[in-house]
Amino acid sequence: MLLAIDLAFIIEKLVLIVIVVMASLVIAMYATYGERKIAAILQDRRGPNRAGPFGILQPVADGLKLFFKEEIIPDFSSKFLFILGPSMAMLTAIMAGAVVPWGNQIHFFNRDISLQIADVNVGILFVFAVVSMGVYGIMIGSWASNNKYSLMGGLRAASQIISYELAMGISLIALLMVTGTLSLKEMVVQQQTGYWNIFYQPLGFLIFLICAFAECNRTPFDLAEAENELIGGYHTEYSSMKLGFYLFAEYINMFVSSVIMATLFFGGYDIPFLNEANYDQNWMALFGLMALMTKVVCFIFLFMWVRWTIPRFRYDQLMNLGWRVLIPLALFNMLLTGALILFKQNNWHF
Template sequence: MLLAIDFALLLEKLILVVVVVFASLGIAMYTTFAERKVAAILQDRRGPNRAGPFGLLQPLADGMKLFFKEEIIPDFSSKFLFVMGPALAMLTACMTSAVIPWGDKIDFFGRMVDLQIADVNIGILYVFGVVSLGVYGIMIGAWASNNKFSLMGGLRAASQIISYELAMGISLIALLMITGTLSLKEMVVQQQQGYWNVVLQPLGFLIFLICSFAECNRTPFDLPEAENELIGGYHTEYSSMKLGFYLFSEYINMFISSVIMATLFFGGYDIPFFDESVLAPNLAAILGIVALMTKVIAFIFLFMWVRWTIPRFRYDQLMHLGWRILIPMALFNMLATGGVILYFNK
C-alpha cells in the first residue's frame, strides 16, 4: 500500500499534542497567578488569596471575568483582521511547543513513546520561524484597530522583535557551531553526555536571555504595551476574551521561551550530576520531565523577578542596546567560538 498510515503513531502524536497544548495553557494560566503572587511578595504584599485555598482559583475567576466582559469591535476597525490578530498571537504561541523534547522515551506497554511531538532535524529553525510569526499577531491586531496608540504599539513591537531576533539568531549560530546540530533532541542528548551549553557559551546565553525578554515583550522591554505612554499599546481597542488571548499568548510565550532556554543551554530534561541510564526508562523519563519543569519554573521566576525590579527602557535606549551592543557582542561571540573550534580541531 502506498498510504500505509501507522494509526498507532497518529493516535500517540494526537494525544501528545492535546496533552502538550493543554498543559501549556494550564501552565500559562497559573503563570498569571504566579505573576501576581511574585509581584506581591517582592513588594511586601500578600497577593490574591481569596478565591479558593491560597487564592488558587484566581486564574479561573480572572478568565471568567474576561468571558463575561462586553465584547467590543470598534466601528472604524477592519473587522476580519481585528479578530484575526489575537487568534494569530495565540496560534503562534501554541505552535512552538511542537519540537520541544519534554522527556526521554517512555515505555508504554511495550511501545516506546517519544515525549516529543516532532523530532524534526531543523527544530531550532522551526522555533525561530514560528516565533517570528508571533509579531504578526500583534502587528495585525494593532493595525486593524485603526487607533493611533495601537499603531504606535504595533510599530514598536515590530521593530523591537525584528531587531532583537537578529542578535538572538547570531548568538544561536555560535551554539550551533558547538553542537553541530539543529535538532533540539540531539542537543539535549549531547548535553546529557557532556557539559551544559551554558558552560560553553555563557556570553551566548546572556545575549539569548536578554533577547528572549525582548521577544516576549516583558519588562524592561514592554514598550509595545507601555500603558502609561500608549494606554494599552497594541491592545488598546481590545476587550473581553480577545484581550485575554493577547495577554494569555504572552504568558504562553514566556513559558515556551523558558523551555527553549532550558533545552538549549541548561540540558533540557537532563538531571545534573546524575546518570539517568541506571534508572528504569520510565522512571528516568518522568524524572526528566520533572527536571525540565524545575528549570522552566526557575526561568519563569527570573522573568517575573526582572519585571518587578527593572523599569522600562526608553525607545532610543532599546534600539541602542539591540543594534549597537547586542549584535556586535553576538558577532564577536560567534567569531570567537569559531576561532576556538578551529584552533582545537586542526
C-alpha cells in the same frame, strides 16, 4: 513519512499534542497567578488570596471574568482582522511547543513513545520561524484597531522584534557551532553525556536571554504595551476573551521561551549528576520532565523577578542596545567560538 499511516502513531501524537497544548494553557494560567503573587511578594504585599486557599483559584476566576465581559469591536475596524490578530498571537505562541523534547522515550502499551511531538532536524530554525511569526498577531491586531496608540504599539513591537531577532540568531549560530546539530533532541542527548551548553556559551546565553525578554515583550522591553504612554499599546481596543488571548499569548510565549532556554543551555530534561541509563525508563522520563519543569519555573521566576526590578527602557535606548551592543557582542561571540573550535581541532596550536 505520511505515506505509511500508522493509526497508533497518529493517536499517540494527537494525545501528545492535546497534552502539550493543554499543559501550556494551564501553565500560562498559573503564570498569571505567579506573576501577581511574585509581584506582591517582591513589593511586601500578599497578592491574590481570596479565591480558594492561597488564591489558587484566582486564574480560573480571571478567566471566567474575561469570558463574560462584553465584547467590543470598534467601528471602522476590519472585523475579520480584528479577530485574526489575537488568534494568530495565540496560535504562534502554542506552535513552538511542537519541537521541544519534553522528556526521553517512555515505554507504554508495548510501544516506545517519544515525548516530543516532532523531532524535525531543523528544530531550532522552526522555533525561530515561529518566533518571527509571533509579531503578526500583534501587528494585525494593532492595525485593525484603527487607533493610533494601538498602531504605535504595533509598530514598536514589529521593529523591536525584528531588531532583537538578529542578535538572537547570531548568538544561536555560535551555539550551533558548538553542538553541530539543529535538532533539539540531539542537543539534549549531547548535554546529558557532556556538560551543559551554558558552560560553553555563557555570553551567548546572556545575549539569548536578553533577546528572549525582548521577543516576549516583557519588561524592561515591553514598549509595545507601555501603559503610561500608549494606554495599552496594541491591545488598547481589545476586550473580553480577545484581550485574554493576547495576555495569554504573552504568558505562553514566556513559558515556551523558558523551555527553549532550558533545553538549549541547561540540558533540557537532563538531571545533573545522574546517569539516566541505569534506571527504569518510564520513571526516568517522568523525573526528566520534572527536572525540565523545575528549570522552566526558575526561568519564569527570573522573567518576573526582572519585571519587578528593572524599569522600562526608552525606545531609543532599546534600539541602541539591540543594534549597537547586542549584535556586535553576538558577532564577537560567534567569532570567538569559531576561533576556539578551530584551535581545538588543531590541538591548541596555531
